[in-house]
Amino acid sequence: MSRFIIAIGIAAVCLVLLIYFALKKKGNQSSNSKQGASEGGGYNPSDFELNLLSLCALVIKADGSNPTQKELDYVRYKFISLYGKEKANDIFRTYNQVKQNEVPLTRICMDLRVHTNYEARLSIIHFLFDVASLDGRVKEAEMALIERINKNLLINQSDFESVKAMFRQEKDDDYTILGLTKDASEADIKKAYRDMVKKYHPDRIDTNDAAVRRGAEQKFKRIQEAYESIQKQRGF
Template sequence: MIKWFAAILGYFFLRYPGAILGFFVGSFIDNVSSNKGGGNTVFSDITRQKVSPADFELNLLSLCSIVIKADGKISQTEMDYVRQYFVSTYGKEKANAIFRTFNDVNKKHEISAQRICNFLNQRTRYEVRLQLIHFLFGIAKADGHVSNPEVAKIKEIAGYLRISATDFESIKAMFISSSDNAYKILEISKSASDDAVKKAYRAMAKKYHPDKVITENEAIKKGAEEKFKRVQKAYEDIQKERGIN
């Protein structure tokens, strides 16, 4: 199926973020292919006409574009990060077609992050949307620094995708260093008691354990494995800091 092929390609080029997005895109294409009735999409709502390549690909690229332009400047490194993903997933010819169509639509219509996210909310699980936020942070970090405007824009998108504030801060802490990063990853405050730290670790470890996160979906599972490792590292750092056994 398309979703597994896309996931494998994505993982080969961008590791687990690519695998997640590859499976994400491939699953959607599989669903569209099996849906004889068609249906309205975000870009159809905007342009009131059929567009090609698939609307979903344009919606995904649109979110990437919004993040890249968030700080008022276009980073070539971030653009290359996105282009590498699309080329690895679709092949050079189709990726170029997607970018051409996106440029044509973008010249005529303003991109609405809210409409795009509403479209995705109806078609994806919460765990997948978490991976999408992780991917957007990866784009922002591609040039070595995540700016405040980029954080603000990703936070806005996360809100539209109905991502909880604590989950957003946890993912953010994986990309932006601060003195209390480990606590943010565990979704607790620095003043939490040792017992609260242990409880938070158990809860987060359970939340992101590969056996607990859509086990039939190997691409999502890879993303959960990476987050699971981050959670373990955060707990180990707090253990060392506090001398917790």
Template sequence: MIKWIGAILGMVYMKWPGAILGFLLGSLIEVSLKGKRAKGGGSVFQDMFNQQKGQNVSMGDFELNLLTLCSVVIKSDGKVNQKELDYVRSYFVQAYGKERANATFKTFNEVIKNREIDSARICAYMRSRTTYEVRLQILHFLFGITQADGHISNAEVNELRNIAHHLQINQRDFESIQAMFVKSNDTSSAYKILEIDKTATDAEVKKAFRTMAKKYHPDKLESMDEAYKKGAQEKFLKVQEAYEKIQKERGL
């Protein structure tokens, strides 16, 4: 429809050359709009921002989406813990710098904090704009929040499972990252981190280690901020620790 409107307007003002130019420009606009719809529409927060008259919002949507998911996790156990808040603020300062982090928190408090949050829509927005490796790091960071107060509740794990589902993170990857934070006294968590069963052969254990080390290698997040690279290094070390624990148990 837009391309034909462009063609008509071009015909009126510039005859046939204008019609052709208007048709081409209209076609480009239609392709652009279709691309945005295919990615799940515009910003999750755009409607909220439009309602804030006189508000000059310049923050990136990624930070706001991430901070909003943090608030969902923090509130999931029915209370707001200061240690968890401090953990989030520290992470944002490390990832984006103090000035940008403060601006993100300010925008969140003014525009989003007291509104109903649709975590499924937020995850859909982030999913369309991030790689799978980045989404794994997001989940790892969110698990870190729950551990900040020294206790991970069932309510928090259930909320994280819900977020992982919306981010389309598979069950084995979810259990692998969960095992990095929820430890057991035996080697059960080590096997879960490597995404294998205890019945796996020695050869399968070695193969699993190589696979997981490759998946969580920091180079996967080379284009991301330092905080994300640090998180990838933490996961990488957890994989190595899990493998060494199984090696010790099996005498490999």
């Protein structure tokens, strides 16, 4: 009889342990599932803003030296002017909390490729050139990094050259902005301008993000200025 009672006791303990470990395993799976949903779930505006800030940080550190206070202040100023002081501070606060877990450039660009359209990604390149040209020129290391980002965002080379020309002051940049050479005919110039207007009109930007929209508006304005400059030179 005593052996029977002991056997029942052992069986009860085993059953309790089995239930405990089963519940623990289920809890871990649930936790992992939630974590996966958080990491791989919907792409929200804060993801985009953090990705944009991460790319800015990479660009101003491209030459291997620590960013100057002037560069840091300028990036903060750009974000405040776009998102407002409170939201910009939240973006920087979150970035400072997660920056030790540095995300590779390729991963950032992959997220942007998946969740933004081509025109929005092109506006990101415009924004990065704006940040890099703070001192009036884009340094060689910064240019190399922006070119690498451009390739990872799958922006075609002619569009990249058009944006790059907006931040130079070279003789034929108006033509480069329109994707042309200086020997282009009047008909080619007019056609290129019409195509650029259709392609890069701010209304084509499928996002409400202030940085992307501002970049698109500035690019569109520069396209118009380039065309008007050529018109004046050619007299048509």
